[in-house]
Amino acid sequence: MNNPYIPKPVRIEEIITETEDRNLKTFKLAFLNKEDEQAFRYTPGQFAELSIAGKGEIPIGIASSPTEKGHLLFTVNKVGVVTTQLHNMSVGEVMGVRGPLGKPYPIDKLEGKNVVIVSGGFAFTTLRSTIAYMLENRERFGNITVIYGARTPGMLLYKDQLKEWQDRDDIDMHVTVDKKAEGWTGKVGFVPAVTKEVAPSADNTYVLVCGPPIMIKFTQPVLTELGFTPETIIMSLENRMKCGIGVCGRCNVGPNYVCKDGPVFTLAELNEMPKEY
Amino acid sequence: MKEMVINKGDMAGLLTELAGEMTVIAPAKKGDNLLFEPISDGSKAVLDSANTRLSPKGVLFPQCEQMMTFTTDRKQARLVAAENAGIMQDVKPLDQGQVIWGIRPCDTAGFLILDKVFNQGGAEYEDAYYLRRREKTAIVGLGCNKPLSTCFCTSFDNGGPFATNGLDVLLTEVGDKYVVTVLTDKGEALLKGKNGLSEADSASIDQAGQIKDAALKLVYSSIKADKIKGKTTMELFDDPCWDTLYETCMACGVCTYSCPTCHCFDIQDEMIDTEGVRMRNWDSCMFSLFTAHATGHNPRPTKKERFKQRFMHKFKYFQEKFDRIACVGCGRCIQLCPVNIDVRQVVKEMNR
Known part of the structure; x- marks a missing residue:
């Protein structure tokens, strides 16, 4: 049986410090296995769970376009446990990516x-x-x-x-x-x-x-x-997430899970939903 | 459907025999509490008591479970070379079959609800941990001859004290024996050739039918939720009933902990030196950290929003997503709530 919780291993290829406060870095990640790269078919607006062994996972929007082959880009703000660890990591280190997750832009x-x-x-x-x-x-x-x-x-x-x-x-x-x-x-x-x-x-x-x-x-x-x-x-939208597949119960806004039914919503849809985000 | 009988005195022997072939999980005393526990000695099974303190959801969805293991190359902040560093390895699934013996129909309905959550269609939404256990598990139910005052298992879409949905076998206590109704091939295979079972006589079958009818009449709490479906999410969300209902709640989380359908969880990494496990642990929407962002922003900032979430999820959101209410009427939250919050009262308010 497929196990959607297992992150696929990636190597950090490049780290770009984006902003003058050095709190935002872009991580260029490449899959270790060719078949994982081929299976990771995404559309703009989707996100992925970035996994760091020993620290946990964070949901981050995919900044690269599917037209840019061979790597993924994630721009990460340093704010919590996992993102702080990620900011301290170096080119060449191995981490994980789980996804793509969520509904893309239409x-x-x-x-x-x-x-x-x-x-x-x-x-x-x-x-x-x-x-x-x-x-x-x-x-x-x-x-x-x-x-x-x-x-x-x-x-x-x-x-x-x-x-x-x-x-x-x-x-x-x-x-x-x-x-x-x-x-x-x-x-x-x-x-x-x-x-x-x-x-x-x-x-x-x-x-x-x-x-x-x-x-x-x-x-x-x-x-x-x-x-x-x-x-x-x-x-x-963004909300705190764990599973990323509409199960763990914390990111819902009304009946919709931000991770599975979102993160992309029209304003018309949001108008029917509580403001719990 | 095949009907058999077994004398009560022979049940322990049957369970011990089964325990030689697979894991048998039955209501058993643990300290002061009756809980679903693995047993190897059939005489430890307690089948003549009211329902267990906690629901058996933990059999398929444990309170804590290992999801994967890993090694890191960070040792006291130094980098050391390690093979497969940072790469997650799936844990080994159960290799032995298991049977849940003596589960009440309400708790079985709980599993039918969890089935919907943990398998939302498509490989990317199949919860491997739950489903791998699920397919290795047979379910033997025990009808309720004497429902409690807190039971409301005939409400919503639940079938009452002798519902057979989701069961492989149903046991009905009739005097000094059990009528054993085999409902599925899995149940048939489970009991094939087991000692103590014999074909049911028509008198026992008739008696079982009478007991079932009598039990249905004993479930006197009947809760209507028929109007909830017709209301919009925002109508219910903004209903003034929430302004007072939550007030006595202490956010202890016992309702979510004991509930057969609550399934919220957290994922955490735990490490000793360079060896680690990624764990899944039960979590609760009653806790403030559950939804707190790393920035400090919390979309459900107070007890009121968290209280509302639990009931809105079970009776409105879940219904919209899966077309049924996520409450089975087991009554545990009513029994265990330290401030006497009664789900039946809350639903009555929502259904006005």
Whole structure:
């Protein structure tokens, strides 16, 4: 019998310190066994349990795109026991990955539509995956607009990639920081305000929103004003998890398990659910 | 369906014989408590008492169990070379069959509910630990001649004190013998050629039928939950009844601990030097750390939300997901609650 709890062994290939506070690192992981790599078929928006022997597991969104072969990327904030251990690990060490888990962004629904991405801080990870995937399959999507903000320029994730995307003419990038900063020539302002200023059309468009609760709270009315309906606003939740497969009972929001029925929900779905997240 | 009888005096011998072939798990005294325990001596089985203190869910879903073992290469913060360092190895599943003997129909219904949780379809959702034990386990039920005042096993979708759902064999106590009803091939194989069993006489079968009818009348608590399904999640969630119902709760967790359908668990790594095990332990939605994020944020911050979660899960969320209520009416939580919270009262409020 298959045992979904057993993590597949991976080796840390590269560790990138993303932010100036050194609290966010991206881990590039490669499977030790070819068959595990082939079996790990994912779609942007899904997550995996990262396992460190002796410390435990953590659910982390997959930041790489399935179009990027040969490795997985996970951007991890140092906050608890497992993430702290992970931040102390070195290239070459072996750990585990269990997944892919959860319901992805509805890529099939996004096809043929314009896509707006609104994100803040380190919630950008699975959206990085989504953007990379869409750019690799560019002809399948309409206009792509990205609004991404961080407190300071040094707190932005994936800085090289952002530059690369800003240089392309098939994606409309709006990268912003909360306050003026030395050397920063881009936008200044909070994500909701920038969203209002950019004012993407809601016509034939889906918007993916992922960020801190405060950002979401103030962005939602802006999107509504722009004409986005609850069915076209797509969000991603996080809750404490253990099993990742809808059994252990702690991540549920109403009848839905964030791990199995989510983490991706439309605002229409969230409106029918208690605010236990 | 095959009916046999066995004299009470021959039961211990039968169980001892069975214990030579497989693990026999039956109600037995452990200290002051009656619990489902593995027995090798059939005379240790207690079949004439009320239900066990804890449900037998631990037979298939143990309170603590090893999930996998591993070695790490971190020894006192130094890296040392170790083969397979950091790679998880699955534990060995049961190699011997087992039988749960003398389980009450309510607890059997508990397993039918756990079956739904631990096997949600598709290999990626099959809980190997539970299911590997499940397929090696035969279930022999014991009907309840005298249900207690806390029993409500005829409510919801449960079949009452002689329900046969999920059983391989049903025992009915009739005077100085048991009528043994074989319900499945597994049950047939289990009892084939065992000493002490003989074909049932029609008088015993008739008597068993009368006992069953009489027992049904003794379950006088009947709880209606018919209106819950028609209410939306948010209607029930925002119902003012929660503002007071939770107040006496001490969040001790005994209801979840003793419940045959509560299945929340935690996964923890334990280590001695460089050798480790990943463990699965029962957990409880009554505890504040259960949902606490590493950031300190807690989506169910107070006792009220946690109390509500337990009942909403059993009577609303579970019904939405699996089309049945996750309560079997065993009454343990009513008996054991230190502040007399009665699930029947809570459901009555939810069903208004």
